[in-house]
Amino acid sequence: AQSVAQPEDQVNVAEGNPLTVKCTYSVSGNPYLFWYVQYPNRGLQFLLKYITGDNLVKGSYGFEAEFNKSQTSFHLKKPSALVSDSALYFCAVRDRGARDDKIIFGKGTRLHILP
Amino acid sequence: GAGVSQSPSNKVTEKGKDVELRCDPISGHTALYWYRQSLGQGLEFLIYFQGNSAPDKSGLPSDRFSAERTGGSVSTLTIQRTQQEDSAVYLCASSLGWDRGGSPLHFGNGTRLTVT
Numbered sequence: 001a002q003s004v005a006q007p008e009d010q011v012n013v014a015e016g017n018p019l020t021v022k023c024t025y026s027v028s029g030n031p032y033l034f035w036y037v038q039y040p041n042r043g044l045q046f047l048l049k050y051i052t053g054d055n056l057v058k059g060s061y062g063f064e065a066e067f068n069k070s071q072t073s074f075h076l077k078k079p080s081a082l083v084s085d086s087a088l089y090f091c092a093v094r095d096r097g098a099r100d101d102k103i104i105f106g107k108g109t110r111l112h113i114l115p
Numbered sequence: 116g117a118g119v120s121q122s123p124s125n126k127v128t129e130k131g132k133d134v135e136l137r138c139d140p141i142s143g144h145t146a147l148y149w150y151r152q153s154l155g156q157g158l159e160f161l162i163y164f165q166g167n168s169a170p171d172k173s174g175l176p177s178d179r180f181s182a183e184r185t186g187g188s189v190s191t192l193t194i195q196r197t198q199q200e201d202s203a204v205y206l207c208a209s210s211l212g213w214d215r216g217g218s219p220l221h222f223g224n225g226t227r228l229t230v231t
Contacts, residue, residue: 006157032217044206046219090158094217100163100171101146101212103220107157 002027002095006106013081014114021076021089021109029097033074035065038088038108047089050074061085081113117141119223121207127229128197136192136226140209147190148210148220149182153203161205164190165212197230204228 003026013019025031035047048059055067065076074091091106120139128134140147149161160174164184175181179198184190194201204227208220 034219036220036222043224044208044220044222046221049217049219051217092158092220101165102160102163102171102174103148104160105150105158 002031002093002098002102002104004091004093004104004106006089006091006109008109009107010110010112012112012114015083016080019078019081019085019111019113021091021111023074023076023091023106024072025074025091025093026072027093027095027097029095031074032094032096033065033067034092034094034103035059035063035074035076036090036092036105037061038090040087044090047076083113083115086111086113119207119209119221121205121223121226123226124224125227125229127231130199130230131196133193133195134197134228136194136205136207136228138190138192138207138209138223140188140190140207141221142188143211144209144221145187145212146210147184148208149190149192150206150208151176151203152206152225158206161192194228197228199230202228202230 005024033050036044038044050057050067058064088108090108094103122137148163151159162182167184179195182192204225206225208222210220211218
C-alpha cells in the first residue's frame with residue numbers, strides 16, 4: 001500500500017530565505033505525486049504535481065518540487081519565502097501500479113514565514 | 116464555474132444520533148473522494164468513487180460509516196450512532212479521473228462535525 005511521510009510538523013523560515021518542505025513516499029509501482037496548500041480558514045488548493053518527465057516541477061505561487069526516485073522524495077521548494085506563504089502544506093501520492101485510484105496524504109507540515 | 120460544494124458547513128449533533136453529509140462535485144468530474152481531517156492527524160482517506168462505484172471502502176473507520184453516490188454526481192456520507200471521536204472536518208474532493216493524466220483533486224470547504 002502507498003504511504004507518505006512528512007517528517008517535519010513545522011518549518012520556520014525567515015522572509016526572503018529559501019524554503020524546503022520535505023516529503024518521502026512509498027509505492028509498489030511508480031508514483032503520481034502532488035502538493036496541496038491549506039491557508040487559514042480556506043479549503044485545500046492544488047499547488048503542483050509530478051506525473052512523468054522532468055524531475056523538477058513548477059507550480060503555483062513560485063513553488064517547485066523535485067522528484068527523486070532513488071531517494072523516494074518529492075520535496076517542495078521556493079527560492080524566496082513570503083510571509084503570505086505561511087500555511088499548512090500536504091504531500092500526496094497515488095500508486096500508478098495499484099489497481100485503484102486511492103490518493104494518500106501526509107500529515108501536513110505547517111510553514112511559518114517570519115517577517 | 117462552481118466548485119465542490121459541501122453541506123452543511125457546520126453540524127453539531129448529540130452522541131448516538133445519525134448524521135448525513137452531502138457533497139456536490141464539479142460537473143463532469145467522474146472521481147469523488149471523502150477524507151477526514153482531525154487536528155494533528157492530517158488527511159485520512161475514507162472512500163472514493165469512480166462514477167457510482169466505490170472500489171475501495173477500506174478507509175471507512177467502522178461499519179457506522181457508509182457512503183453512496185447517485186447519478187455520477189452527488190454523494191452522501193452517513194455516520195450512524197455518532198461518537199465523540201467522529202468529531203472532525205469531513206472533506207470532499209472531485210477530479211476528472213485518472214484517464215486524464217492524473218488530474219488533481221478539487222476540494223470543498225468541508226463539513227465541521229462536532230459530536231457532543
